[in-house]
Amino acid sequence: MAPEVSYAGAVPSWHRQRYAQFFTPPKIARLMAEWALAGGARTLLDPAVGMGVLARAALARASNLQVTAIEKDSVILRAFLGTKPDFSRVEVILGDFLTMEFCSTFDAVLMNPPYLRHHDLSYDFDIFAEFSRKYGVQLSKLSNSYLLFTLKAAAMLNLGGRAAIIIPTEWMNANFGSAMKLFLIERGLLKEMIYFSNCSEIFDDALTTACVLLLENSAP
Numbered sequence: 001m002a003p004e005v006s007y008a009g010a011v012p013s014w015h016r017q018r019y020a021q022f023f024t025p026p027k028i029a030r031l032m033a034e035w036a037l038a039g040g041a042r043t044l045l046d047p048a049v050g051m052g053v054l055a056r057a058a059l060a061r062a063s064n065l066q067v068t069a070i071e072k073d074s075v076i077l078r079a080f081l082g083t084k085p086d087f088s089r090v091e092v093i094l095g096d097f098l099t100m101e102f103c104s105t106f107d108a109v110l111m112n113p114p115y116l117r118h119h120d121l122s123y124d125f126d127i128f129a130e131f132s133r134k135y136g137v138q139l140s141k142l143s144n145s146y147l148l149f150t151l152k153a154a155a156m157l158n159l160g161g162r163a164a165i166i167i168p169t170e171w172m173n174a175n176f177g178s179a180m181k182l183f184l185i186e187r188g189l190l191k192e193m194i195y196f197s198n199c200s201e202i203f204d205d206a207l208t209t210a211c212v213l214l215l216e217n218s219a220p
């Protein structure tokens with residue numbers, strides 16, 4: 001049984017919902033890894049690793065890859081560590097990706113961020129104002145967490161670096177999505193997008209729309 005399936009069976013759904021823990025189907029994870037690693041990436045960031053579906057797909061594809069995996073919830077992180085990832089290739093960090101400082105950027109990003117509504121985000125500072133200032137956009141206070149994750153992760157790509165990010169599609173038709181559209185267009189990041197039909201049920205355990213953003217930092 002896949003580790004994420006055992007985890008979902010063992011942990012109460014209220015806990016999983018609190019952290020928005022649902023998992024990328026392996027088939028989609030492989031497709032995302034194919035895009036992100038096509039340029040021969042040596043370093044990869046997974047900002048919300050969960051049970052490691054994306055990290056596993058990446059490690060299986062590239063033998064010389066170093067993965068940095070971030071996770072906020074110690075419960076799922078312990079379960080992920082129990083799967084014994086190859087620690088010579090995976091650095092695991094417990095923390096909040098949105099507030100964490102990094103001293104390096106990455107050749108690739110694979111991400112399925114938490115989808116949490118603005119009123120489920122609790123920070124003792126105005127995270128929307130801070131991200132607006134940092135990334136040069138005017139973020140709405142109604143933005144979902146996946147927008148914050150996408151801005152920060154996309155800004156952490158090395159030149160020539162690639163990212164594959166699976167998120168819902170609502171940002172495309174909502175006012176709160178305009179800041180992200182501007183960010184992606186102005187930086188020339190968005191190369192392709194896979195848009196799943198609303199009729200297809202992508203996730204086993206969550207009813208959500210889905211698209212995969214395929215990004216590349218090709219700016220001179």
Ligand SMILES: C[S@@+](CC[C@H](N)C(=O)[O-])C[C@H]1O[C@@H](n2cnc3c(N)ncnc32)[C@H](O)[C@@H]1O
Pocket residue numbers: 019020021022023024047048049050051052053054070071072073076095096097098111112113114115
């Ligand atoms: C949608 S799940 C995706 C898990 C895995 N990447 C996958 O694709 O199957 C999002 C993960 O992000 C974690 N998470 C939630 N808030 C976070 C934060 N602020 N920083 C880092 N991880 C976070 C959740 O606990 C959860 O494991």
